[in-house]
Amino acid sequence: MKYDFDERIDRTEAISIKWSKQLRKQMFDEVDIIPMGIADMDFKVSPAIARAVQNRASHETYGYGYPSEEYLQACVDWQKRRNNWEIQKDWIVYTPGVNMALVCAIEMYAEVGDRVIVQSPVYYPYYDYIEGTGRKIAYNPLVNKDGRYEINYEGLENLARDEKTKLMILCSPHNPVGRCWSYEELLKVGQICNKYHVMVAVDEIHSDLILQKEPFVPYATVSDQLAQNCIICTSPSKTFNLAGLLVSDIIIPNESIRLAFKKKMAPYYLWPGNFGAVAQIAAYNESEDWLEELLIYLRGNAEFLYQFTQARMPEVKCQVPQATYLAWMDFSAWKMSPRQLWDFMLHRARVAPDNGQVFGPNGEGDGFQRINFACPRAQLKEALERIADARDKLNMSSTLCSENN
Ligand SMILES: Cc1ncc(COP(=O)(O)O)c(C=O)c1O
Structure with missing residues (x-):
């Protein structure tokens, strides 16, 4: 092994939410107490990322950044190389984290009082986004078959059919049950949501962390119909341990959805931070x-x-x-x-x-x-x-x- 993942690092003084x-x-x-929660890693980042951040720090100017060509291209190349998904640079919208993008999707597609589908058990901040913005949670619990979790399509269709249901948040791969949804599973979910005009916000933040033989299938590669009705949330943060650098790339193939998303984000004037930008480039291009x-x-x-x-x-x-x-x-x-x-x-x-x-x-x-x-x-x-x-x-x-x- 070239890299040392056995090294134990003292994070207690690193302003770490897990270790403070x-x-x-x-x-x-x-x-x-040994903290074994919170989804970041107790490993050092790749040497290429550390170098890029240190170089940027040594410049000693920390003004506004922007999503540069190199930053966007790194994301395009990554999706092509890892997932065989061909995206275009102008499909990518920067947000400082997936959480914010999902809240934005909720506010765009569901009015106060409308319903948003989630498949429990699931990453719990989803519940906070929905209830915190005055929308209602539509639960479609996963079915636990001897430890393997499956989707209840009948339940999903019943919820999607309700005209108050406007959005589904699909966690793919699924945190916490660890499922990597197959092409067929994604297709069925997408067909149900499209049939009832339910927008699908797909959280693909864990998509590079594939541990078994089942491959990750990007939702937007399943069919053009699915690609045209979705907001895909990606990020190098879980894969490369960059959560503290606030970088995520929201990929939206459909132009009118993308423009609406950009319009919604515009008043916040958000730019990638100096360190997040160079870290993403070094992560995707060199790590x-x-x-x-x-x-x-x-x-x-x-x-x-x-x-x-x-x-x-x-x-x-x-x-x-x-x-x-x-x-x-x-x-x-x-x-x-x-x-x-x-x-x-x-x-x-x-x-x-x-x-x-x-x-x-x-x-x-x-x-x-x-x-x-x-x-x-x-x-x-x-x-x-x-x-x-x-x-x-x-x-x-x-x-x-x-x-x-
Ligand atoms: C499924 C899922 N989505 C989103 C997030 C948070 O993403 P971000 O830190 O980019 O806001 C996490 C973090 O654990 C997660 O597991």
Whole structure:
């Protein structure tokens, strides 16, 4: 391996939301806790990105930037090389993150009181975007078939048919369940949404993090009809660990949708930051070999997590996800209430994953925890050992499990 993903980096002084001691104390009432939530990686960026950012910093002028030809071309070339998706530079709209683009899509397509479809359990800020802007959540829960999640097309069609439903947010690949949707699955979703004139905002932020043989299919490559009714949210931030640099590329093939999106964003006068812009160029143009090694390491971590769980906590269900660096672990055999499970993680195991309940507020996340395995394997091992040791101490067959309150 050319790159060292085993190195443990102290991020406690890096103004990191995941590692700040002050925040850990505030949020979890614990400082000695291993944070295994929040979707960023505990790895250094590629040397090419570090060099580009350091060079830019040494220039010592930090005025307004703009989406340069080189910046846009890097995104075009990336989509072509990785996904065989041919896009044009003028299809790309810069936003400082996917969150903002999705809120913008909601405000464009759904009026206050209208409904927006999401497939729970899902990345929980979606709920905040919808409710926070006065729109209503239309839940189409995924169907859990022995740990593999599938789409309920009948449910989707029933929701799409309602004339108050204006938009669907499709998470592809899906955080937290790790599914990489197939061509057929995307086609069915798109056909239903198009039939009822429901706009589709597709969140493809995890699309480079493919861990198994199923390939990532960009939504807009499925058919021209689908491409003409969508807003695709992409970003180098998950792939290359750049979330703090606020870069995302919103790709909109349809001209009138793109113009409307640009008009909506125009009053904010947003430009790529100096560091985000050079980081994107270095990521897409010079860091592909780093990504290939990262994927090997992540596959190793996912396999380690699976084997460890089988050996030490066989009643806990998990799988190697098709995509993302997030494991959706099912602790329901412990028969703890969501509250008990969360307390167990924080105060007995002293590990802070993301609490499953927040991804599925109607019970789809009860009994689950989301564990971010984009960290050095020694850290992952330590976190899993803490959970397994705490479980052994508790003796799962004893009273706590049967209390269930
Ligand atoms: C599915 C998904 N969408 C969006 C985001 C946030 O994107 P950004 O930081 O670009 O706003 C995340 C971050 O974890 C995510 O997992």
